[in-house]
Amino acid sequence: MRSSRHRPGPGFTVLHLVQPVDGGVGRVVADLVRAQVAAGMRVVVACPGHGPLAADVAALGAETEVWHATRDPGVGLPAEIRRVAELAGRIRPDVVHAHSAKAGFAGRLAVRGRIPTVFQPHAWSFEAVSGTTAALARGWERLAARWTARVVCVSEAERDRGARAGVRARWSVVHNGVDADRFRPADTADGLAPTAAARAALPPLAQLPPDTPLVVCVGRLCRQKGQDILLRAWPLVLRQLPRARLVLVGDGPDAERLRAGAPPTVLFAGSVEDTAPWYRAADLVVQPSRWEGMAVAPLEAMASGRAVLLSDVDGASESLPPGQRAQCLTAPDDHDAMATAITALLRDRPLRESFGREGHQHVLSTYDVRQTVRAIADVYRDVAAVPRSERREPIPQ
Structure with a gap:
């Protein structure tokens, strides 16, 4: 015994x-x-x-x-x-x-x-x-x-x-x-739509026009997480969507270098105590990693009802609902493909919202903590x- x-x-x-x-x-x-x-x-x-x-x-x-x-x-x-x-x-x-x-x-x-x-x-x-x-x-x-x-x-x-x-x-x-009680879709507040309500609660985003296309990336600012790849893609996105904005949430050893080369349409939020409001404020969450086991941030974003775009590293394909893999995965280190995918998803609100609902249910059924x-x-x-x-x-x- x-x-x-x-x-x-x-x-x-x-x-x-x-x-x-x-x-x-x-x-x-x-x-x-x-x-x-x-x-x-x-x-x-x-x-x-x-x-x-x-x-x-x-x-x-x-x-x-x-x-x-x-x-x-x-x-x-x-x-x-x-x-x-x-x-x-x-x-x-x-x-x-x-x-x-x-x-x-x-x-x-x-x-x-x-x-x-x-x-x-x-x-x-x-x-x-x-x-x-x-x-x-x-x-x-x-x-x-x-x-x-x-x-x-x-x-x-x-x-x-x-x-x-x-x-x-x-x-x-x-x-x-993922703790689905903490990471969940946004609620309406004061008559605002959920995404607008989430942005209104974050001072750095409160003054954005409600229809501003907003991409959020959450992760340590370092080579592994690939924010430099996303920043190389960003000017290509702006050519098609000049009103788009990008937020990098996190801190790390590459922060100074990344800030130095970033255009004014990129906001560096720094380290935050709670990432959940930033997911809810996004139209699209991007994870441009060079390598992973299975990143936590995309799971949190999907639990929050957000569409995600990932580089196709270990765990990325497994983390997505099967029907999203064609549109929501790009080759690692390929900023051109990333820019094309970001632009396509930002332009297609019904698809993003559908992906967000599917991703939320997928996390609840498969990735509950x-x-x-x-x-x-x-x-x-x-x-x-x-x-x-x-x-x-x-x-x-």
């Missing part, structure tokens, strides 16, 4: 190791923490102290530990690994859940199979680099699989990419989920119940 300690609930401890703490990764972790605390689990989140995640999960009832870790490997890596080992020894979790490449790197080197470790790439590290660096990243992932009880991918495409790279792992595909947290609980149950002698390459204590 399995010990109750191995059932995710009261008496079960999970240590989430997180870096980065912003963007979709932070939202995924916060959603998991909310559900796990509600289930009576002891939840500990170790992450850098900057950014909102530590405060957010503490407010949800999780314990927090400061883990001073940069996004990339560097001279501080040995100290980061030692800190994880110290936390694991003191907290004695039933499962370590490492999120993204850096946490997966430090966490698996620190634990090395002594505690069941779940690794969730949130997009593979070798996609972000090329040449020798990419080869080294693939080699590391192949090696680290022996210390990984389960690799959790957020899309079938992400799993397939890992398998093609030679990663031999025990896999689970658990799609990202409650399905995600149940699937993760099943993963924990499976890996924590494996006897120590059957785990991969445990290190004697």
Whole structure:
């Protein structure tokens, strides 16, 4: 009979190791923490102290530990690994859940199979680099699989990419989920149409004429998210729709460079506490990423009743309703195709509204966050119940 300690609930401890703490990764972790605390689990989140995640999960009832870790490997890596080992020894979790490449790197080197470790790439590290660096990243992932009880991918495409790279792992595909109570279609207010009401509630948009075509992009301002591709496409859109406006919601290392080259028709909203109103204010939400596992922002936009346009990276096709893939996917890094698709969707309001309704129902049926947290609980149950002698390459204590 399995010990109750191995059932995710009261008496079960999970240590989430997180870096980065912003963007979709932070939202995924916060959603998991909310559900796990509600289930009576002891939840500990170790992450850098900057950014909102530590405060957010503490407010949800999780314990927090400061883990001073940069996004990339560097001279501080040995100290980061030692800190994880110290936390694991003191907290004695039933499962370590490492999120993204850096946490997966430090966490698996620190634990090395002594505690069941779940690794969730949130997009593979070798996609972000090329040449020798990419080869080294693939080699590391192949090696680290022996210390990984389960690799959790957020899309079938992400799993397939890992398998093609030679990663031999025990896999689970658990799609990202959306809180449909938070991300929902706009309501009317003071006699205004829903989109106009949403814009009126956001001061930077309140003065726009109600019929202004508005594109919104939500994401960290960095190479992965591809806002530079969207900005190259934007002048081509303006040739056809000179009254259109673009809003980039988010902050990041490329903010200054992107601002320097942007025309006045582009608004930089910066980092915001709540992205939901910005989705509701949009006519179209665009995600021009260069790589992903499965981006969270398009799911949130669809839950909000908005049409989306995505670059065809891992998870993008899976996230869309099947009937929208022809019009709502463009090749990565192809700004001409993106401009053509944006223009076509902005000109066709009935199609956008139809896509928005379909996308909303699609997310409710397929990407509800409650399905995600149940699937993760099943993963924990499976890996924590494996006897120590059957785990991969445990290190004697």
